[in-house]
Amino acid sequence: MATRLTSRPTGRRWSAVLTAERPRPEGIRSRPNAWWLAVGTVCFGAFMGQLDASIVTLTYGSLRTGFHASLAAVEWVSLAYLLTLVALLVPAGRLADAHGRKLLYLYGFALFTLASAACGLAPSLAALVGFRVLQAAGAALMQANSVALVTTSAPPERIRGALGVQAAAQALGLALGPTVGGALVSTLGWRWVFGVNVPIGLLALVGGHYLLPRTRARTRVARFDRAGLGLLALTTTGALLGVSAASGLAVPGWAVAVLFAVAGAAGWGFARHQRRAAAPLVDPALLRVRAVAFGLAGALSGYLVLFGPLVLVPVVLTARGSSELIAGAVLTALPAGFALAAAGGERLLPRTLTDRARCLLGATVFTTAMAALAAVPLTAAWVVPVLALSGLGLGAFTPANNTMIMRAIPARSSGTGGGLVNMARGLGTALGVALVTLALHLASGAGVEAGARWSALILAGVSGVAIASARLATDPEPAGPRADGAGTGRGVG
Known part of the structure; x- marks a missing residue:
């Protein structure tokens, strides 16, 4: 009777590729300055994140003209990004602690790059705002892991210097944003403000795959704290919208008070929930x-x-x-x-x-x-x-x-x-x-x-x-x- 040969299912192999952190090549891992290569890779993402944050405001005029929209509507291109980013940073860090910081960082860069391409091709202002939400989700996965990757890669006596270099990369991106944004908008158009992220993002993905170390210490999570995520998002969103509304927008005073009340109540509920949750956010x-x-x-x-x-x-x-x-x-x-x-x-x-x-x-x-x-x-x-x-x-x-x-x-x-x-x-x-x-x-x-x-x-x-x-x-x-x-x-x- 013939013996039937079996092989590992292809789906399982693909699952391992998508969910497991890949090691660095031995030639890179064994180098004395391997940690600087990891820090440099993270700095690349830090630079791009701040460049993107400061560059988008230069597109407001072109967006108003191109989509025949008001300034209040165009401001949601930045506001939707900020609200999503702030709400997801802590949950993204929590997931990375459980599943691997390198893995989540690379997924974040991939999502950020794809969403940037979608933003550059957006057919309407509403679509652009939606793609900015996706872009912010990718940025949250990157930014939540950037500080952690630096501190877990650098030797203890060099952590402060490594974090200083990362902060300098952020400041450089912030400084160059208005100049680069103005040049792109005036020559190639507003869509290239987002499109420029695509080739840079692909380069960063390759660099991260080979230069970032795998996660050494993890916190296992049996169940993700969805209730905590919802309360945290409600807290930050209510507070930021309340502050924005109080800053001169044509919004009734009672609406501003409601936003702050919702933020305060959600914040109190979040703190109470975190003390009682089995696996708090x-x-x-x-x-x-x-x-x-x-x-x-x-x-x-x-x-x-x-x-x-x-x-x-x-x-x-x-x-x-x-x-x-x-x-x-x-x-x-x-x-x-x-x-x-x-x-x-x-x-x-x-x-x-x-x-x-x-x-x-x-x-x-x-x-x-x-x-x-x-x-x-x-x-x-x-x-x-x-x-x-x-x-x-x-x-x-x-x-x-x-x-x-x-x-x-x-x-x-x-x-x-x-x-x-x-x-x-x-x-x-x-x-x-x-x-x-x-x-x-x-x-x-x-x-x-x-x-x-x-x-x-x-x-x-x-x-x-x-x-x-x-x-x-x-x-x-x-x-x-x-x-x-x-x-x-x-x-x-």
């Missing part, structure tokens, strides 16, 4: 660590100060008769100072300076700069050095603050931690834009100058939270690698 124990809780407040404040002037300065300078080109050139001083301090802080500052001391130094510098912005004449000659000083302070503060957060989080939860850091960054971005817009709106009767003074004072006051974060995060700083093996610099794949 965010482990409450993480937020009870002072370095994490105050560090997240500091991250929010830092990005509030970074993005607030991006709205304030062009409004002030153009109202005084400057061109958009000059306003953009002046504005570059802020991300340029950020990139310089973030990338060069390890060489410029004493190595004996602790992360907490760097946080305090950076926070003091950028808070002082924002206070000065409310006092100096609002001309390019004065604004440029003040913005550069603010950027230098942020560049010193951000890598040290993120290092304190990630060192206090076990490696098995680093994806969740990275998601929390990026969610704080997204909320700070939105608040920076909204608070400045609100201050300018409330001071409209007194003129742009008065609104600018109020905006700078608000930014200086709120950024004081970052100083409190640096002072109150009194948990001992880790002296070496964490017990679960994070940041050894050499992975198994």
